[in-house]
Amino acid sequence: MKFAVQYLSFFVIQNEGADPNGPKKYKHYQTLTHEEYQDSELKAFLDGEFKRIAKRKAEINPASEQVPTKIGRFLVEPGYDLDSNPNYNLFQRLRTAENKQEFHNFADDVLRIYMDTNSVRGGAFVLATAKLNELFDEPFLFLFKCDFESKIARVSDEQSLISQVEMAINAKNIKSIQYPHMPEEGIVEPWELKIHQASHARYFEDFLKYVSYEKSKPEIVAEQVMDMVHQYMETKWQAGESESIAAAMALFDSTDGGENAEEAYADAPQEVRAMRQEKQQFDVWAAGEKRELQEKWTHDHVVEATKQIVEMQPDLELKFRLDDILIKGHMDDYGNNIHIARLNGRYVVLIEGDSFQFEKGVSPIELLHPEEMSEMLHRVGNGVRRVAPGEAPPLD
Incomplete structure (x- = not known):
């Protein structure tokens, strides 16, 4: 899998003052054509990254909420096509740029939007279109964000021994976007893109406001379990069949808690108070980071729920x-x-x-x-x- 770069724009984002979280500015260093890229030092730095990013696996529903690689999907209103999505249009303009200057202008538009997010950090910002000539006629779009490395030094000469490198970047922790997503070699998903970033960060979620990400498997399971809990509560307390219980619960849920809630429950039946107490226990349990065995359901009930x-x-x-x-x-x-x-x-x-x-x-x-x-x-x-x-x- 060998990508051939068509155009590449290289920018640097820097702090305007001493505060690393303060205002930022950016500078365009260079935009390269295919021929210019072949003779640049960026080729050795980035060539392996295109293949690495394309081969990096990701799931629509990841195994955890904090995975570094995710699949995003462009959001559109029902009945509308992809070209109604602003983020898609931004990427598509870069993929269809007809010359070096046009690509630079569109890349500058992307960077300006990125600069307006809360997650912007100093470093190198690179946009490139690259083709897999043996598989596709249209290019892929790659966005790279390389943070500056602190306290970097290099060997200098016999007198000074080392010299400080003020703006060093490292390919090891590159954050990236690839569009379109290629789930298998030779297959692309035009509605999807792939992002890779530090698991605790939200660099690209802030940047791409019109892209959605599917829930992780633990989130889906948690929702399924809570649906089962609600069914269990309805069956146990017969809330759907008892008008008095349903009315009292509706009255309680319409209050804003505190004294109003106490007043709503002052004359409520004992079963309503017991039901609400159990519901609150389940809510506290579900919200906990570390949870204990609840001892609510029988073995057979748990086996059936697990099976579903x-x-x-x-x-x-x-x-x-x-x-x-x-x-x-x-x-x-x-x-x-x-x-x-x-x-x-x-x-x-x-x-x-x-x-x-x-x-x-x-x-x-x-x-x-x-x-x-x-x-x-x-x-x-x-x-x-x-x-x-x-x-x-x-x-x-």
Whole structure:
């Protein structure tokens, strides 16, 4: 996969004062044609980046909310085409630029929009169109943002030894946009673009206001679970069938909380207050970063709920901690290979499988001849613990 650059514009964004978060200005350094790029030092710096960006994989629904590479989709009103999207038009003008000056002008327009965002930082800003001649007639658009590296020095001469480089950039942490997205070699999605940036940053979400990003798998699952919770609440409290409960809940939800909420509930039936309390408990639970076992649903209820989710998201991860022990598997392992129970007031996680595999280092656990389940449950149930640290086990 070899990209041939058509046009490339190189800009530098700098702080106007000493404050790194203060006002910024930019300067156009050069716009290159294909021939000029071949003879420039930028070729060695960027050539590998085109291929690297194009081959970087990304999912429409990423595995987490903080993935560095995302797929964006141009937003349009129902019934309208792509050319009604301002961001698409901005990119398309660059892809269809007919000469060097026209490309420079359109690139300048893009940079001006970027400069108006809160996420703008100093560094090199590069826009390029490049073709895969063996696959497509139309070029791809690439946008590169390279931040300045602080405290960079280079070897100078025998007297000074080193000299400071004031504006050094590094290809290692390049942020990028590729349009159109190429999910597979030879296939492009004109409605989609691919962005790559630091996972905690929102450089391009701020910049591209008319591009949407699909929810991550955890977000989708969370919504599905909360829908199940609402169904459970309706079934348990029969809110849909009881006019008094529905009316009281509507009255409470129409208040703004505080004293008004208390007044609304002063004469509410006991079941309404209990229902609202449970709903608040679920809301607090769902909003928590670290959550505890709620002990609300039966095993069969959880198995059924898990089955519905796995049907839509087959490869979901299941990860939790029991005290300081981390357990990782797949969502569909619950009820099959991973089981959760109580024993003498404590939680027990049972993991079953056909074989063990140990990695890195050798431990005495690898020499174990496992006891039968009944023996283990008897031992754990009677509170028999392992020997204390420093206490030698019998050898006979």
